[in-house]
Amino acid sequence: MTHIAVIAGSNRSEAQSHRIGVLIAERLTGLGATSDLISLRDIDVPMWHESKRDKNPPADSPWVTVWRPVSERLKAADGVVVITPEWHGMVSPMLKNLLCCCEEGELAFKPGYIVAVSGGAGGAYPVSELRTSGYKNTYLHWLPDHLIIRNAGGFLPGSPDDKAPEFLEPRMMHGLKILTAYAEAAKKLRAEVVDLSILRNGM
Numbered sequence: 001m002t003h004i005a006v007i008a009g010s011n012r013s014e015a016q017s018h019r020i021g022v023l024i025a026e027r028l029t030g031l032g033a034t035s036d037l038i039s040l041r042d043i044d045v046p047m048w049h050e051s052k053r054d055k056n057p058p059a060d061s062p063w064v065t066v067w068r069p070v071s072e073r074l075k076a077a078d079g080v081v082v083i084t085p086e087w088h089g090m091v092s093p094m095l096k097n098l099l100c101c102c103e104e105g106e107l108a109f110k111p112g113y114i115v116a117v118s119g120g121a122g123g124a125y126p127v128s129e130l131r132t133s134g135y136k137n138t139y140l141h142w143l144p145d146h147l148i149i150r151n152a153g154g155f156l157p158g159s160p161d162d163k164a165p166e167f168l169e170p171r172m173m174h175g176l177k178i179l180t181a182y183a184e185a186a187k188k189l190r191a192e193v194v195d196l197s198i199l200r201n202g203m
């Protein structure tokens with residue numbers, strides 16, 4: 001079974017990124033994969049700090065109580081959907097922080113499908129930002145295709161109130177199919193070829 005983590009990168013209580021994350025997790029199940037929604041609306045990942053690298057952290061450290069379970073859930077995934085809101089033309093700081101915290105190969109050589117979410121006509125800047133800076137030490141392998149959901153509040157597939165362009169939902173489903181196929185294929189790559197003891201950090 002292919003297991004996909006869906007990371008929703010907004011901490012807003014009414015986040016469209018979270019709503020779309022729920023939808024995508026359901027669609028992945030419909031495609032025969034299992035999914036795990038990791039929503040930064042619900043999980044307050046601590047800001048990266050040197051204490052993250054303590055060899056013997058106290059049991060009540062947020063690196064133990066909050067980060068470690070997230071890290072294990074990401075390690076269990078074969079691929080990821082990364083849903084980034086566009087905030088001031090950027091990826092949200094909590095999503096960048098999560099990538100910064102992935103220092104144990106959580107995402108290494110796993111395919112990642114970028115889904116950018118904009119309340120207006122934006123969405124391209126965070127895609128560009130993730131493609132430029134989101135992969136070096138995580139070794140997250142961005143798929144060549146990504147999705148931009150503009151006017152996100154109107155993206156209501158299956159509802160009569162849906163205001164999204166007709167092409168958007170089929171394109172999303174095709175992207176998710178490509179992701180699950182890559183995720184299945186990349187299992188062999190990680191098991192038989194990749195050696196993270198050589199590739200400590202990207203160049």
Ligand SMILES: Cc1cc2nc3c(=O)[nH]c(=O)nc-3n(C[C@H](O)[C@H](O)[C@H](O)COP(=O)(O)O)c2cc1C
Nearest residue numbers: 010012015016017085086087088089118119120122
């Ligand atoms: C702090 C902040 C900055 C934002 N800046 C932009 C922006 O630069 N461009 C844009 O298209 N939408 C912007 N938005 C609107 C979001 O794209 C919109 O809320 C969308 O639904 C994704 O964010 P969400 O997942 O938090 O809902 C911003 C929203 C917030 C909270």
